Amino acid sequence: MKYYSISFGFLLILVLPLILASAQNGKYERAAYHDSYEGAAQDDQDQGQGPATYDKNDDKESEPEQNGQNYEQDGDDNAPSLDTPTLLDNLASDDLLSFGYYSKSCPKAESIINKYVAKWVEEDRTLAASLLRLHFHDCAVHGCDASILLNHEGSERTAEASKSLRGFEVIDDIKAEMEKECPRTVSCADILTAASRDATVLLGGPYWDVPYGRKDGKVSVEKDAALVPMGRENITTLIEFYQSNGLNLIDLVVLSGAHTIGRATCGSLQFRLYNYAGTGRQDESLDSRYANFLKRKCRWASEYVDLDATTPQTFDNVYYKNLQAKMGLLLTDQSLYSDPRTSPIVDALADAPSEFFNHQFAVSMTRLGNILVPAAQDGGEIRTKCYSVNSNY
Numbered sequence: 001m002k003y004y005s006i007s008f009g010f011l012l013i014l015v016l017p018l019i020l021a022s023a024q025n026g027k028y029e030r031a032a033y034h035d036s037y038e039g040a041a042q043d044d045q046d047q048g049q050g051p052a053t054y055d056k057n058d059d060k061e062s063e064p065e066q067n068g069q070n071y072e073q074d075g076d077d078n079a080p081s082l083d084t085p086t087l088l089d090n091l092a093s094d095d096l097l098s099f100g101y102y103s104k105s106c107p108k109a110e111s112i113i114n115k116y117v118a119k120w121v122e123e124d125r126t127l128a129a130s131l132l133r134l135h136f137h138d139c140a141v142h143g144c145d146a147s148i149l150l151n152h153e154g155s156e157r158t159a160e161a162s163k164s165l166r167g168f169e170v171i172d173d174i175k176a177e178m179e180k181e182c183p184r185t186v187s188c189a190d191i192l193t194a195a196s197r198d199a200t201v202l203l204g205g206p207y208w209d210v211p212y213g214r215k216d217g218k219v220s221v222e223k224d225a226a227l228v229p230m231g232r233e234n235i236t237t238l239i240e241f242y243q244s245n246g247l248n249l250i251d252l253v254v255l256s257g258a259h260t261i262g263r264a265t266c267g268s269l270q271f272r273l274y275n276y277a278g279t280g281r282q283d284e285s286l287d288s289r290y291a292n293f294l295k296r297k298c299r300w301a302s303e304y305v306d307l308d309a310t311t312p313q314t315f316d317n318v319y320y321k322n323l324q325a326k327m328g329l330l331l332t333d334q335s336l337y338s339d340p341r342t343s344p345i346v347d348a349l350a351d352a353p354s355e356f357f358n359h360q361f362a363v364s365m366t367r368l369g370n371i372l373v374p375a376a377q378d379g380g381e382i383r384t385k386c387y388s389v390n391s392n393y
């Protein structure tokens with residue numbers, strides 16, 4: 001009984017921000033140009049390639065345990081508040097970001113970004129997920145200021161946590177075209193934010209309106225990027241990291257749903273497969289048949305494996321159903337279902353129709369894209385090349 005009332009409470013909390021965001025935007029709806037994406041995205045999905053998909057019948061071992069038998073009721077009385085203000089609120093950045101920011105100075109900005117993302121993703125579909133991740137790594141350090149794009153010795157880009165990031169060439173290509181159309185006008189941070197939205201749409205995910213006006217930061221420090229979670233952290237560390245960026249528990253669980261697409265290198269999870277935490281066994285929070293599949297797949301740390309074993313090519317809520325079935329690929333994914341602070345949110349997202357996750361993803365992505373840090377914005381600029389500050393020219 002207690003469990004159900006907690007679940008219902010969380011469900012309510014999940015729905016509330018959606019309603020509030022809808023009210024703020026006047027309405028939540030897919031923009032007209034999203035509809036034109038859908039056929040193409042579906043075609044791509046139909047032909048989707050990628051790493052071999054996990055087949056539940058592939059292995060004769062016992063059925064996966066269902067529905068979070070490791071759910072623990074002992075809650076943490078110090079659970080963080082769900083209504084943490086974003087840094088955006090602190091900055092009063094309504095003044096900084098706006099939907100019509102480039103309507104006079106560069107009316108073609110969005111269509112250029114859209115066209116180039118589509119071109120690159122058509123050539124290599126895996127880039128769509130990579131762009132989404134690149135945006136997260138940008139915003140998670142110093143806010144969304146394109147600091148991840150700076151390519152110099154000791155920059156964020158050179159950190160261990162950044163080593164498998166991809167998509168830099170896409171942003172450089174867009175920027176080159178943008179400089180021809182509207183010189184020194186559109187920031188790299190805005191380009192990356194819109195590109196990650198367009199990539200999400202191409203993958204069959206939701207559309208959201210992006211407000212613009214971010215500045216490109218001039219500072220990028222390798223050790224700061226090391227703060228970005230890499231998949232081995234415990235849930236408290238993840239919660240605190242999100243909170244330090246003005247994001248809350250719901251954002252943590254919802255944004256982790258980006259792992260409904262894309263892939264990880266085996267090096268990010270092999271530690272779960274053998275002698276986990278010195279136990280001599282594999283991680284017990286991993287379904288044993290799935291673990292066997294991963295052992296076969298991950299002979300080398302550099303091999304790729306799908307983050308969503310069940311529907312890797314589809315942007316949907318099956319990621320959360322996988323967690324219920326102990327099939328989260330990363331330790332950090334699975335830990336969302338092992339901890340009572342986040343497991344009710346996982347259940348709510350898994351059990352509701354996929355559209356609910358999609359809508360909520362759009363809301364949390366907007367919040368991610370709105371993380372701004374005053375130092376980066378005040379001292380910022382509009383770079384002419386995304387990989388270098390202007391003073392180098």
Ligand code: HEM
Pocket residue numbers: 126129130132133136164166229230231232238255256258259261262263264265266267268307330332
């Ligand atoms: C809880 C925090 C997070 C952790 C610990 C985490 C960790 C990881 C790791 C370890 C990988 C695989 C890297 C590799 O082995 O190459 C990965 C991939 C990915 N992550 Fe996350 N991530 C987190 C949050 C996010 C967020 C917020 C987003 C986007 C909104 C995101 C989007 C992605 C995508 C799309 C991929 C696949 C990239 C590709 O296929 O190139 N992640 N993440």
